[in-house]
Amino acid sequence: MHRIHRSVVRLARIMAVIGGLVLTTLILITCISIVGRALNSGLHSDLVMAAAPGLAQFLLDAGIGAIRGDFELVEAGMAFCIFAFLPLCQVTAGHASVDILWGALPPVLQRLLTFTAEALFALALVVIAVQLDSGMERKIRSGQTTLLLQFPVWWSYAASLAGAVAAAAAAVYMACVRLLELVTGRLVLQNALRAEH
Numbered sequence: 001m002h003r004i005h006r007s008v009v010r011l012a013r014i015m016a017v018i019g020g021l022v023l024t025t026l027i028l029i030t031c032i033s034i035v036g037r038a039l040n041s042g043l044h045s046d047l048v049m050a051a052a053p054g055l056a057q058f059l060l061d062a063g064i065g066a067i068r069g070d071f072e073l074v075e076a077g078m079a080f081c082i083f084a085f086l087p088l089c090q091v092t093a094g095h096a097s098v099d100i101l102w103g104a105l106p107p108v109l110q111r112l113l114t115f116t117a118e119a120l121f122a123l124a125l126v127v128i129a130v131q132l133d134s135g136m137e138r139k140i141r142s143g144q145t146t147l148l149l150q151f152p153v154w155w156s157y158a159a160s161l162a163g164a165v166a167a168a169a170a171a172v173y174m175a176c177v178r179l180l181e182l183v184t185g186r187l188v189l190q191n192a193l194r195a196e197h
Contacts, residue, residue, distance in 0.1 A: 005091075005189065008173050012087035015166050019084025026077045033070040040065035069149035076146075076156030083163025087170040090121060093190075108185070115178035122171035129164040136161055 042048060043056045043064060067073075089095060102110065136157035144153045174189075181188050 004173070005177075008087075008091050008170055011166060012091045012170055015084045015163060016088040019081045019163070022077050022084070023081045026074050026081070029067055029070055029073055033067040036064060037066040069146065072146045072149050072151075076159070079156055080159040080163055083160050083167055086125070086163065086167035090125075090167060090170040090174055093174075095121075108182075111178070111182045111185070115175065115182045118171065118175040118178040122168070122175040125164065125168040125171045129161065129168045132157060132161045132164050 040060070043060050048056045105113070136154050139152070139154035139157055145151060146153060177188050
């Protein structure tokens, strides 16, 4: 059991690192695009055109401006990032929870509620992964591309599907662990990230 758990945690952490790298890239793209857009507007201003028209035109001709297709890249990348972080959140029980009455509940009811929540997460993530796969197949058949960059829309579906499948696998694993805890009456895994540290 511990070997399986280590493998699932390792996969979840790899997905989170990849998601973090993609998110960092998207942040850089957004910042560079905003600065470029502001510089472009400034270079077009009457003041700059009057003071240094040659320099302004040279910089504009060099391509100072927003990154072409920045919105398309951010839209596609953010969908992947969301799914890339879900497996780690799922396997470490890192979802937000309200524990006002939790301590007052009997242990068997705590285990039942924990299993129910994990099973519902697993069901939802499996349905999302199946629907993403279906949507990706439709996008492949349609040949749809993005407006500016003209890359196939199914690429972003495929990236999101990779994260969704990892999240669904982690959720199903955690539902099985919580079912084992419910049936045996013993704690197999801690309920929060603090157990990992």
